[in-house]
Amino acid sequence: MKKNILILIILFAQNFVSAHTCENETVKCPIDGKKVTFCVTMSMSTFGTYKDFQQQGAVGSHYEELINTCPKCHFSGYIDDFKVKLSSEEKNKINEYLMKFNNQKIGEAEQSLIAAGIKVIQKKSNKEIAFCYLNGSYLLRESEKQIDFRKEIQLKAKEYLISALANNEYEDKTVFANINYLIAEMNRRTGNFEEAIKFYDLAINDLNKQDWVEEVAKEQKELAIKKDDNNKI
Numbered sequence: 001m002k003k004n005i006l007i008l009i010i011l012f013a014q015n016f017v018s019a020h021t022c023e024n025e026t027v028k029c030p031i032d033g034k035k036v037t038f039c040v041t042m043s044m045s046t047f048g049t050y051k052d053f054q055q056q057g058a059v060g061s062h063y064e065e066l067i068n069t070c071p072k073c074h075f076s077g078y079i080d081d082f083k084v085k086l087s088s089e090e091k092n093k094i095n096e097y098l099m100k101f102n103n104q105k106i107g108e109a110e111q112s113l114i115a116a117g118i119k120v121i122q123k124k125s126n127k128e129i130a131f132c133y134l135n136g137s138y139l140l141r142e143s144e145k146q147i148d149f150r151k152e153i154q155l156k157a158k159e160y161l162i163s164a165l166a167n168n169e170y171e172d173k174t175v176f177a178n179i180n181y182l183i184a185e186m187n188r189r190t191g192n193f194e195e196a197i198k199f200y201d202l203a204i205n206d207l208n209k210q211d212w213v214e215e216v217a218k219e220q221k222e223l224a225i226k227k228d229d230n231n232k233i
């Protein structure tokens with residue numbers, strides 16, 4: 001009997017641990033009114049993060065579901081981006097941009113790339129644009145065939161993170177070191193090791209840094225010194 005209860009508890013715990021749940025929500029494309037269904041994450045359990053801040057654990061398809069694309073015109077964004085009414089001027093500009101994706105296969109990472117491009121057109125904040133690119137790079141973490149594409153979007157993420165800091169988009173001083181650390185990671189993952197070391201040092205020497213930064217940044221800096229561009233961590 002005791003054994004049965006134990007098994008039940010283990011089963012329950014396993015179920016709980018693997019709980020990534022999402023619910024469908026259908027929105028309309030702001031360009032052409034086509035229906036697009038998102039699966040909005042309701043709950044997930046995380047057990048820490050990769051070294052580029054992607055959450056690990058029972059996150060299921062959370063990162064794939066975050067950004068979605070209209071099957072007809074390829075308008076892409078977060079679910080809230082689909083709920084915004086666009087001016088006709090904005091629509092024209094976005095349509096023109098979307099033309100170049102007309103005959104392309106749109107994978108999950110391309111959706112993040114397009115979403116970022118639309119936010120550039122809409123002059124959204126640099127940090128918002130950076131995190132769309134970053135999201136795309138998470139989806140290519142393991143891809144051996146799309147290493148060049150993954151590096152291209154990591155370089156974009158880096159560019160916009162640098163602009164976000166330069167434009168004072170982060171109000172909380174304690175996150176500056178986090179962002180410099182992330183810029184260092186983008187540099188290391190794209191093989192720009194000297195640049196990476198500079199940004200790890202900025203993070204390490206930041207007096208307002210959060211507790212975790214020093215140890216992790218020093219560890220990652222060692223990889224950069226060894227010219228290790230491992231993207232799987």
Ligand SMILES: [Zn+2]
Pocket residue numbers: 029030031032033034070071072073074075
């Ligand atoms: Zn559309």
